Structure formats: structure tokens, C-alpha cells
Amino acid sequence: MAAFGTVFTPEMIISHFHNNSWSQPELVATDSISLHPGAHVLHYSSTCFEGLKAFRHADGGIYVFRMDKNVARLAQSSQLLALPQIDGAMLQQMILDIVKRYAADVPNPPGSMYIRPTHIGTEASIGKAAAPSLESMLYVLLSPVGDYFAGGAKPLRLLLEDSARCAAHMGMVKSGGNYASALQPIMKARAAVQADQVLFCPNGDVQETGAANFLLIDGNEIITKALDSSFLHGVTRDSILTLARDRGMKVSERELTVDELLERAQKPGTEAALSGTAAVLTPVGTLIHAGKEYQVGSGQGGTTTAALRQALNDIQWGKAEDKHGWLVKVC
Numbered sequence: 001m002a003a004f005g006t007v008f009t010p011e012m013i014i015s016h017f018h019n020n021s022w023s024q025p026e027l028v029a030t031d032s033i034s035l036h037p038g039a040h041v042l043h044y045s046s047t048c049f050e051g052l053k054a055f056r057h058a059d060g061g062i063y064v065f066r067m068d069k070n071v072a073r074l075a076q077s078s079q080l081l082a083l084p085q086i087d088g089a090m091l092q093q094m095i096l097d098i099v100k101r102y103a104a105d106v107p108n109p110p111g112s113m114y115i116r117p118t119h120i121g122t123e124a125s126i127g128k129a130a131a132p133s134l135e136s137m138l139y140v141l142l143s144p145v146g147d148y149f150a151g152g153a154k155p156l157r158l159l160l161e162d163s164a165r166c167a168a169h170m171g172m173v174k175s176g177g178n179y180a181s182a183l184q185p186i187m188k189a190r191a192a193v194q195a196d197q198v199l200f201c202p203n204g205d206v207q208e209t210g211a212a213n214f215l216l217i218d219g220n221e222i223i224t225k226a227l228d229s230s231f232l233h234g235v236t237r238d239s240i241l242t243l244a245r246d247r248g249m250k251v252s253e254r255e256l257t258v259d260e261l262l263e264r265a266q267k268p269g270t271e272a273a274l275s276g277t278a279a280v281l282t283p284v285g286t287l288i289h290a291g292k293e294y295q296v297g298s299g300q301g302g303t304t305t306a307a308l309r310q311a312l313n314d315i316q317w318g319k320a321e322d323k324h325g326w327l328v329k330v331c
């Protein structure tokens, strides 16, 4: 199986913002776009994106998961980057249209069609370092993806760092610059302690990793950072917390310090996990902090993590009732 995110459908759907309005969305070849070398995005990082998935059910129906949430988040990211305002209804229709066109390419579970809406500032002006791009491009890429856990869900090793992933006021924007600022810490953590990811904990406050939210599961309680503007508000995080409440678990959205995390993690039965659209819910086996390694519970991931992941997958795959109305039928 090709690496996640490297296979694309031959076409994508695109709209251009020009003269204060969006063009009629059109299908174009995925292999290239034309950009002026002075385009705002290439110099001043006016770029944001989304990641959501479409699933094939046993009856052949194709469904997208929580599209409204992802479209709302792209609207928020665009606003915080001072990009032109997106038309949410138009973007939803673009997503439905392109997924319908490539419905035959949506893999069976555990595979899915990964959907990547992208919004970039295209105005050719290198003088706009401190001014917004008045032109932009909004396009939706499709990438069929297989089972993220084809090699088995190996529990992750996380390095806890007393630093921020990105500028504090940019945390809730799904924007390229934030990944650029987290890349060196992650590469260093891989080389130094064979960590899979860095868990960013500025001033001892447990936030998130480079592209996933962090959840601590202690018995019947899930603890995760309360929403604020410093980190990305994951749709998977919200879905897992909702399913946990449905199961009668206690959900605590609050500050979690590194000290409390390390203390709780060592208790038998404690679990930790990362949540995100690509990998759903991935168990964390080891926390590394100040030169010491702490095994989380058994170190092998736990039953609650597995059960919550299964509960979410069951809804996505049409094997359990969609009580919260998260799926939209494409065709």
C-alpha cells in the first residue's frame, strides 16, 4: 500500500476568489495549479486546510463524516488568516460533488477516502507582508487511503517538551506555518530518543502533538485540555468525548499539568491516546520527560482506547446507529 496521502484522484474541484466573488467551482486535473511566484501564500503563508473522510457502507452507500464541522473550521482558519471569507454552502457542495464523482474509488473499511479542502492566498504581491491577500484559491483534493494500522497499532512513544507547537494565538488555525514550526522539535525527538511525536507542554500545560489531540483515560474518566485558542480543536476529539459521555464516562475538559499526567500515567490501568482524523485514536505506550521514560499503564494501549476507536469506526462504517447525525449521504 502506498504511503498515506500520496495517491490522488486524477481530478479535483476548484473555485477562485477574484474581484470580490467566488467563481463557479470546476473540475480540473489534480497534477498542477498555476501560481504567480509572488503569490501571497508562498511568501507570507496565507494557507489553511482541512482533513475529513468519506466511507463506504456495506450497502454500497458513500457517506462523509462531520463535514459541517470541518467546513466551519476552515471558515474560522480563513478568517484568522485574513483570507477571503469562504462560502460554506459552496464548499460543502464542492466536497459532495467531487466525492460523488469518485465514489467508485472510495475504499472499503478500514480504508476510506481522505478529503483535503485547501485555501490559499494567491494575490501576486510581495509587498503585502502585513496585509491580506485579496485573491485566493479554494480546492478539494481526494486521496484514497488504506488501513492506517496495517502494520498493527503499535503504542506510540511521546517526548514531552516544555515548549509551544506554534505561536499561542495561531493554535486553532489549521495552517501550514504551524507544522513548519513543529518540524524541527519532532525531528530532534525522533533522533534523540526515538520518539514518534512530541507532546507540546508549554509551561507544563499538556496541549497536543504536531497533528493530533491528547487524551488521558484514567478508569471511567477522560481528561483532556479544555478548548482555548492555543491548540487545534479536533473533530475526532469532540466525537470521542461525545461517545465517551454516551457510555457513561466522566469527561473532564480542563488543564492537565505534566506533573499530574506523569503521576496518573504510571497507575496500572491508565491509558493515553492521540486523536485525529487520519489515525482515529492511537494508543500511547510511553511518555519521555527530562531524560526519564514512563510507561503508560501496561505500555501496550488499553481496552477503553480500543473500544472508543471501535465505537467511532462502527458509526463511520455504518455498523452502528448514527445517533448524533454525523454522516451525510453522498450517493
Ligand SMILES: *Cc1c(COP(=O)(O)O)cnc(C)c1O
Pocket: 051, 174, 208, 209, 210, 211, 212, 213, 232, 233, 234, 235, 236, 237, 275, 276, 277, 278
Ligand atoms: C488536524 C489536527 C488535529 C486533529 O483534528 P481532527 O479534526 O480530529 O482531525 C489535532 N491537532 C492538530 C495540530 C491538527 O492539525
